[in-house]
Amino acid sequence: MYSVTVxxxxxxxxxxxxxxxxxxxxxxxxxxxxxxxxxxxxxxQDGIVVDIGRATAELRSVLADLDYRxxxxxxxxxxKNSTTEQVARFVADRLAxxxxxxxxxxxxxxxxxxxxxxxxxxxxxxSYERTL
Amino acid sequence: MYSVTVxxxxxxxxxxxxxxxxxxxxxxxxxxxxxxxxxxxxxxQDGIVVDIGRATAELRSVLADLDYRxxxxxxxxxxKNSTTEQVARFVADRLAxxxxxxxxxxxxxxxxxxxxxxxxxxxxxxSYERTL
Amino acid sequence: MYSVTVxxxxxxxxxxxxxxxxxxxxxxxxxxxxxxxxxxxxxxQDGIVVDIGRATAELRSVLADLDYRxxxxxxxxxxKNSTTEQVARFVADRLAxxxxxxxxxxxxxxxxxxxxxxxxxxxxxxSYERTL
Amino acid sequence: MYSVTVxxxxxxxxxxxxxxxxxxxxxxxxxxxxxxxxxxxxxxQDGIVVDIGRATAELRSVLADLDYRxxxxxxxxxxKNSTTEQVARFVADRLAxxxxxxxxxxxxxxxxxxxxxxxxxxxxxxSYERTL
Amino acid sequence: MYSVTVxxxxxxxxxxxxxxxxxxxxxxxxxxxxxxxxxxxxxxQDGIVVDIGRATAELRSVLADLDYRxxxxxxxxxxKNSTTEQVARFVADRLAxxxxxxxxxxxxxxxxxxxxxxxxxxxxxxSYERTL
Amino acid sequence: MYSVTVxxxxxxxxxxxxxxxxxxxxxxxxxxxxxxxxxxxxxxQDGIVVDIGRATAELRSVLADLDYRxxxxxxxxxxKNSTTEQVARFVADRLAxxxxxxxxxxxxxxxxxxxxxxxxxxxxxxSYERTL
Numbered sequence: 091m092y093s094v095t096v097x098x099x100x101x102x103x104x105x106x107x108x109x110x111x112x113x114x115x116x117x118x119x120x121x122x123x124x125x126x127x128x129x130x131x132x133x134x135q136d137g138i139v140v141d142i143g144r145a146t147a148e149l150r151s152v153l154a155d156l157d158y159r160x161x162x163x164x165x166x167x168x169x170k171n172s173t174t175e176q177v178a179r180f181v182a183d184r185l186a187x188x189x190x191x192x193x194x195x196x197x198x199x200x201x202x203x204x205x206x207x208x209x210x211x212x213x214x215x216x217s218y219e220r221t222l
Numbered sequence: 223m224y225s226v227t228v229x230x231x232x233x234x235x236x237x238x239x240x241x242x243x244x245x246x247x248x249x250x251x252x253x254x255x256x257x258x259x260x261x262x263x264x265x266x267q268d269g270i271v272v273d274i275g276r277a278t279a280e281l282r283s284v285l286a287d288l289d290y291r292x293x294x295x296x297x298x299x300x301x302k303n304s305t306t307e308q309v310a311r312f313v314a315d316r317l318a319x320x321x322x323x324x325x326x327x328x329x330x331x332x333x334x335x336x337x338x339x340x341x342x343x344x345x346x347x348x349s350y351e352r353t354l
Numbered sequence: 355m356y357s358v359t360v361x362x363x364x365x366x367x368x369x370x371x372x373x374x375x376x377x378x379x380x381x382x383x384x385x386x387x388x389x390x391x392x393x394x395x396x397x398x399q400d401g402i403v404v405d406i407g408r409a410t411a412e413l414r415s416v417l418a419d420l421d422y423r424x425x426x427x428x429x430x431x432x433x434k435n436s437t438t439e440q441v442a443r444f445v446a447d448r449l450a451x452x453x454x455x456x457x458x459x460x461x462x463x464x465x466x467x468x469x470x471x472x473x474x475x476x477x478x479x480x481s482y483e484r485t486l
Numbered sequence: 487m488y489s490v491t492v493x494x495x496x497x498x499x500x501x502x503x504x505x506x507x508x509x510x511x512x513x514x515x516x517x518x519x520x521x522x523x524x525x526x527x528x529x530x531q532d533g534i535v536v537d538i539g540r541a542t543a544e545l546r547s548v549l550a551d552l553d554y555r556x557x558x559x560x561x562x563x564x565x566k567n568s569t570t571e572q573v574a575r576f577v578a579d580r581l582a583x584x585x586x587x588x589x590x591x592x593x594x595x596x597x598x599x600x601x602x603x604x605x606x607x608x609x610x611x612x613s614y615e616r617t618l
Numbered sequence: 619m620y621s622v623t624v625x626x627x628x629x630x631x632x633x634x635x636x637x638x639x640x641x642x643x644x645x646x647x648x649x650x651x652x653x654x655x656x657x658x659x660x661x662x663q664d665g666i667v668v669d670i671g672r673a674t675a676e677l678r679s680v681l682a683d684l685d686y687r688x689x690x691x692x693x694x695x696x697x698k699n700s701t702t703e704q705v706a707r708f709v710a711d712r713l714a715x716x717x718x719x720x721x722x723x724x725x726x727x728x729x730x731x732x733x734x735x736x737x738x739x740x741x742x743x744x745s746y747e748r749t750l
Numbered sequence: 751m752y753s754v755t756v757x758x759x760x761x762x763x764x765x766x767x768x769x770x771x772x773x774x775x776x777x778x779x780x781x782x783x784x785x786x787x788x789x790x791x792x793x794x795q796d797g798i799v800v801d802i803g804r805a806t807a808e809l810r811s812v813l814a815d816l817d818y819r820x821x822x823x824x825x826x827x828x829x830k831n832s833t834t835e836q837v838a839r840f841v842a843d844r845l846a847x848x849x850x851x852x853x854x855x856x857x858x859x860x861x862x863x864x865x866x867x868x869x870x871x872x873x874x875x876x877s878y879e880r881t882l
Binding site: 092095096098135136137141 | 502503504506507508566567568569570571572574575608609610611612613614615616
Binding site: 229231233234235236245246248249250251252253255289290291292342343344345 | 757759761762763764773774776777778779780781783817818819820870871872873
């Protein structure tokens, strides 16, 4: 199995509902350093899993909808907490839609899976892994 | 599949038995930067795999039994080498016991697996992965 | 010259006033990974610049006043932007006050300078350096 | 499952064939920071997956054939692009041959899998994972 | 003193003249992860040393002249080795020219110094520091 | 001013004398990831501050005297604590002696200063900086 990972980041505000979150129930924020990993069993005729330039551009495009925003106001997270886990899934599912729409080209037809990891600090991160 | 990882560290002394270890048969030491990854198929009603604060506290509590110690004197490693692999398993098994005892709360009931990675330097690390 | 650095982090919300900030004029947030560097020309009788445990505790105490907050509501940043540079200075000046009050003990009497670096992402950071 | 990872690097020149590569069709180069991960279900009698010293030496030996070279001139990549994915596979397959030849010793008989990750920058990396 | 640092990277080929370089006399390459640090004694009225967005754009513009190229063919390095040190100076001097031309705006008038660091691997890097 | 930095590491045991150290008075250990930075105002005729290969070899040679040892038994630290600061100075002073003896060659005649940084974990490090 081959995989390719590209990294970008977003800077967002949000707050959480639920006693378990303690002081994180207050309005605060995070830099999420975001890694998107694309996996495939075979390489295409160019010798790649997916073009790193295109993958980077699609990840940026998905993240642009979140960047410099208060996630408490975003319809995508209405009625649920925008935890690191939930944002990881949101990014993975949006990337999966774009792959399905052909945004990553013919090479992406061989993709088997996608993992999105969000680093919220140097001591904590979360991932969501799915098939394609 | 979702996962959450938290990081902490310990500073220990130890020595190894066995010619394969060369100069590491002498009493020496290590900083282990420890990553504990908790995996689950579903999020709980708060939208998390496990609370990062609680996970960090439980990891610290497990590591406190090793921190600033000579592992050659610890009963947990009597009769075996406290290699990076063995310490990774020790930490994972102690965390698994605590999860079973409810230390990570109701959300941890959905946990499927646990991986503990110990970084012994910038150029070497070891992991132990288990189900829950 | 000797120096010791300790690292911690905060997760904050804020917005900026001024066209130069573009989309960062909207309410957003950041994880600041904070490095505090204490410098001195001589070591104390224990062989240290400053005790790492005490330095870590004082840094945490200063950061606790910012953590999980919206800096737009904090009096410390009233009438000015809580840019990475300004927050770095705020942290450095609060640490300097505590050193002056003896919070870091006798060893800290030899300290010559203090630098605080805030990493706002994997590709951008800011520092404030001052004498003591 | 246990695993051990060791890290080294190579500095190579190359160019790519195919429009998808854009400016990377020109002769350019890369530092590949290379992580080799060895996985096994059991530890040997010394308590290790594989000796870190030996693993590091074998990885260095495999990388020495690529280091400070123009991969466009290397027979191993004749007729195909030396993409990060392809170089990851090359390194993994050469390491697998050496494990089969006994270069990593008796402990390596328990190895189940091997993953090689090449970091081409702070924002992009690729992996190849195989069984043994 | 305040400073702001932004990070980007380039991927280049080159070779060196001189016995001291050993195998690096052959055509090879490098990923340079490039950090540009802008220093100033005062913040501007927006509370910044320099706009991170503009600094990132100017660094990218300077690096674009090197990216995906064989530095042996670049007039900027004719008659000298494109060592990590020399490339660091090249990037710093080009950035200084742009600052002088007003590319970083009014805020950059307060700048006192500039440091460019090129990381050629996880175990080696070089810097060039200059006044403005 | 130019500088070049190379990185290596050592794994040592030690204990500290003095109440300030708390649990670190017990026998424990550390991995020190060691960065040695060589600074000079001019480059030599090859375009370098110092040869990275030679600098790496000299750093390894100095560290070999500490590696896999209990620093409590080393004459170099008799009567004083082998704190991160003291070990940083020890490494810097040994490197300075070697530079004076010509171990780094003619290029090293231009060197102005030397800084050694020891990372004892992902959240704490210490440096010693000296002239040459």
